[in-house]
Amino acid sequence: MPKKKENLIEKIVKKDYNNELETILEEKDFAENAKSILLSILYKIEAAYKDVETVKQNVENKEEYIKNYIEIIKYNCNKLKIVNMRSEEIEKMQGKTFLIDKEKKEIYCFPIERKVLYAISKISKKDKIINEKYQIIDETISDLVNVGSCINMVEPLRDFNGYSWTSIPKEIESIKHNLIYQNLRILLGYQFLNKWITNSEYMLDYFEKFKILLEENYGEKFSKNIVELLAKISVLLDVRFDQEKKQRFIKQKKDIKAQIELMEDKEEFIQNVTNEKMKITKLIKEKDTIINNKKMLEQEYIKRNENLPLEKKIFSIRVLTDIMIREREKLFDRIEALNKTLNPQNFVEIKQELEEKSKYLEYVDLSEKEIEQKIDEEVIEFQKLFLEAIEKQIKKIENKSQIIKLIYQFRYYNLLPFNENTKIGELNEIKKEREKIIKELLNKAKILKAINSYSKNEKINYEIEKNVFYSRIIKLEDLQIKITKEKENYYIQLFDEKMFEEKIKLLIDTNIPKKSLDLKVNRKIKLIE
Numbered sequence: 001m002p003k004k005k006e007n008l009i010e011k012i013v014k015k016d017y018n019n020e021l022e023t024i025l026e027e028k029d030f031a032e033n034a035k036s037i038l039l040s041i042l043y044k045i046e047a048a049y050k051d052v053e054t055v056k057q058n059v060e061n062k063e064e065y066i067k068n069y070i071e072i073i074k075y076n077c078n079k080l081k082i083v084n085m086r087s088e089e090i091e092k093m094q095g096k097t098f099l100i101d102k103e104k105k106e107i108y109c110f111p112i113e114r115k116v117l118y119a120i121s122k123i124s125k126k127d128k129i130i131n132e133k134y135q136i137i138d139e140t141i142s143d144l145v146n147v148g149s150c151i152n153m154v155e156p157l158r159d160f161n162g163y164s165w166t167s168i169p170k171e172i173e174s175i176k177h178n179l180i181y182q183n184l185r186i187l188l189g190y191q192f193l194n195k196w197i198t199n200s201e202y203m204l205d206y207f208e209k210f211k212i213l214l215e216e217n218y219g220e221k222f223s224k225n226i227v228e229l230l231a232k233i234s235v236l237l238d239v240r241f242d243q244e245k246k247q248r249f250i251k252q253k254k255d256i257k258a259q260i261e262l263m264e265d266k267e268e269f270i271q272n273v274t275n276e277k278m279k280i281t282k283l284i285k286e287k288d289t290i291i292n293n294k295k296m297l298e299q300e301y302i303k304r305n306e307n308l309p310l311e312k313k314i315f316s317i318r319v320l321t322d323i324m325i326r327e328r329e330k331l332f333d334r335i336e337a338l339n340k341t342l343n344p345q346n347f348v349e350i351k352q353e354l355e356e357k358s359k360y361l362e363y364v365d366l367s368e369k370e371i372e373q374k375i376d377e378e379v380i381e382f383q384k385l386f387l388e389a390i391e392k393q394i395k396k397i398e399n400k401s402q403i404i405k406l407i408y409q410f411r412y413y414n415l416l417p418f419n420e421n422t423k424i425g426e427l428n429e430i431k432k433e434r435e436k437i438i439k440e441l442l443n444k445a446k447i448l449k450a451i452n453s454y455s456k457n458e459k460i461n462y463e464i465e466k467n468v469f470y471s472r473i474i475k476l477e478d479l480q481i482k483i484t485k486e487k488e489n490y491y492i493q494l495f496d497e498k499m500f501e502e503k504i505k506l507l508i509d510t511n512i513p514k515k516s517l518d519l520k521v522n523r524k525i526k527l528i529e
Contacts, residue, residue, distance in 0.1 A: 017042060017066055024074045033111065034080040038073060041113050041157060042066065048160035051474050055165055057408045059190050065156070069117075072124040078105040080116070102127075114158050118173060121153040122146075129197055130207045136252075136360050140234035141207070147174060148181020149197050163498070165472050169417040176237060176379055179416055179424075180230070183386045186409050188213055218389045226389075229382045231360055236375045239364050246364060253361040256354050263351050273338050280331050280338075287328045291321060300324075379418075380429045387433040394440050400450045404528060407441055407450075407468070408476060414438075414469045425470055438466050451527050454483060456518045463507055464492055468527055471501060480524040490519060 021042055025035045049062040060068075083089050089108060093099060098109035098119040107119045125146045130138040151173050159167050172178050185193055192213060196206040214223035239246035262269045290296045301320050305313050314320050340346050363374050390410065397403050414425040414434070425434070442465050445451040454464045464481060471494050473479045478496040483506070485491075490506040508517070 017046065017070070021070055021073070024070065028073075028078070028080075030080050031082065033082045037082065037111065037113055037116050038080070041117055042069065044113075044161070045069070045156050047162035048156050051160050051162070051165060052156045054474055055160075055408065056412055057405050058185060060194065065153075069120070069153075072120050076105055076124045077107060077120065079107065081106070081108045082111050082116075083108050084111065114154050114171065117157055118150050118154050121150040125149070125197065129199065131205050134207060136249075136357055137231045137234060138207075140238045140360075141230060143238055144177060144180060144230070144234040145184070145193070145197060147177040148184075149193065151178045152181055152185070165474055167415065167417060169420045172417065174237070174241070175417050175419055176233075176375060179379065179418065180233060180382065182413065182416055183382065186413060187217070187386065187389055218392055222385065222389065226382070226385050229378060229385065232363075233375065233378045233382060235360050236363060236371055236378065240368070240371050240375060249361055249364040253358065253364055256358050256361070260351065260354050260358065263347075263354075266347075270342065273342055277335055277338050280335055284328055284331050287324050287331075291324055291328075297321065376419075380427070383424070383427075383430050384433055387430065387437055390437050391440065394437070394444055397444055397448075400448045403441070403445045403448050403450050404476070407445065410437065410441060411469045411471070411476070415472065435466075438462075438469055442466070449529060452525055452529055454481065454520055454525060457512060459509060459512065460506075460517060460519070465527065467492060467494060467504060473499060473501065477526075477528050479527050481527060482524050483519050483521050485519075485521050490521075 018039065021039060025038065028035075030038075045066065046062070049065060053059055053061060059065075081089065083093060092108065093110070097112060097115045098107065100107050100119050100123045102123055105123065107116075107123060109116050109119050126142075127146075128138055128142045129145060130142050132138050134141075154173075158171055159165060169175055181193075188210075192210075196210065199206050211223050211227055214226060218226075235249070239249055262272055290300050297317055297320065301314065301317055304320065308314070314323065341350050363371065366374060390406075393406060394403075397406065414423070416424050418424050418427050424430075427434075439462060442451065442462065446453070451465065453461050455461050464483070467481075468476065468479065471479065473494060473496050475496065480495055482493050482495070483490060484493070484503070490508065491503040492506050493503050494501045
């Protein structure tokens with residue numbers, strides 16, 4: 001009887017969601033195919049999201065997810081144009097599957113549901129979620145976290161269908177962005193990441209909060225190391241996917257290097273700063289003269305417009321005046337910055353800041369192949385730190401529900417792709433660390449009486465139970481393991497009421513006497529008690 005009530009409530013809630021979205025879409029000037037795709041996405045999310053909550057554990061609930069989805073459509077999307085291959089707008093797509101204009105709140109997208117959902121998530125994101133004082137990484141870490149969040153939002157539609165859980169790495173917009181984001185979600189929780197991404201209070205330094213939270217949970221050394229790695233990875237990913245940004249960073253690297261070299265000779269540096277201040281002062285006077293002289297202002301207006309394309313032309317003298325006033329203000333800011341460098345107390349600090357920036361830009365001028373290789377190397381190091389943190393989480397666990405939750409999360413992590421051909425659970429570079437975590441999880445689960453044993457021999461138990469971390473059976477509480485014997489070999493099979501997984505040969509150390517195995521053959525035994 002309670003189950004029927006629950007199903008009835010689910011149907012009522014589902015109807016409310018659909019009605020709410022339909023009401024919003026009635027007010028939008030969307031074509032019918034766009035409305036149809038948005039409603040279809042909602043329907044599929046409703047059907048699949050329960051499994052997402054089960055598999056990942058540490059995620060927003062279905063109500064939170066759908067509320068966010070509907071609110072983005074309501075407040076951040078004024079136009080959704082579904083572009084067909086024969087459409088006149090095909091050239092506008094510039095070879096991309098979707099385009100967004102955050103200022104106009106417009107999305108142009110091919111009729112691919114997961115791409116539409118990705119674009120919807122992306123259009124709601126602020127370009128920067130880190131204070132500008134963290135120069136360079138304010139941009140790159142913002143990109144990493146935002147892209148990871150967008151991929152995370154698409155996952156329920158991409159990998160879950162209400163019956164099964166599968167992952168196709170080629171359909172993930174960026175495997176590395178996704179992996180790092182999921183690392184952070186498991187380490188810090190989805191609530192913190194969501195607050196960080198949606199934070200609208202500029203004065204709140206969420207990057208500092210991020211570092212403090214890492215330190216509180218995992219220690220000062222861990223926080224420092226993982227933040228440094230995150231910064232390096234974020235820069236590498238930006239230059240990997242954005243050639244324009246790569247060229248900008250290469251130039252910035254050269255400028256910083258030249259500035260550091262100048263600062264080595266303090267007298268020459270002071271002279272160069274003084275010369276630059278004189279040039280800037282001269283430029284400010286020139287701008288003041290033009291702004292206060294109508295004829296000169298008209299000449300400047302003509303001169304600037306001669307070399308500008310139509311869409312970038314300055315359309316009035318008043319607009320030009322505003323532009324020049326802003327340019328003048330920037331020049332004053334530069335003089336202020338130069339004055340700061342001449343202060344002996346600031347000299348060392350500024351040099352250290354430049355050296356810090358230089359460290360982030362160390363690899364930006366590598367070839368594409370070298371950057372790919374460097375990304376892999378740094379991400380593997382990040383995984384080693386992540387596994388250290390999971391070990392600390394295991395030690396803090398006090399009860400059965402906590403260990404089961406972490407088993408779920410580590411199973412999910414183990415099945416994340418590292419690249420298009422390799423899952424984390426297949427990655428040789430972290431095999432030793434990963435297997436150590438699996439053993440510690442299983443041992444803690446036995447201490448807390450959360451899982452059953454299949455043999456009196458602990459080595460054999462491990463060989464059986466470790467397969468749970470490679471299983472895509474959604475609900476581990478329903479998972480059963482059966483051991484069979486065929487001739488001289490033993491096999492294990494994992495299954496629940498919905499699916500069977502292929503038989504796996506049980507590897508038994510030849511040094512273990514077979515009489516001591518005491519395997520429970522041909523019996524279905526639940527893993528979780």
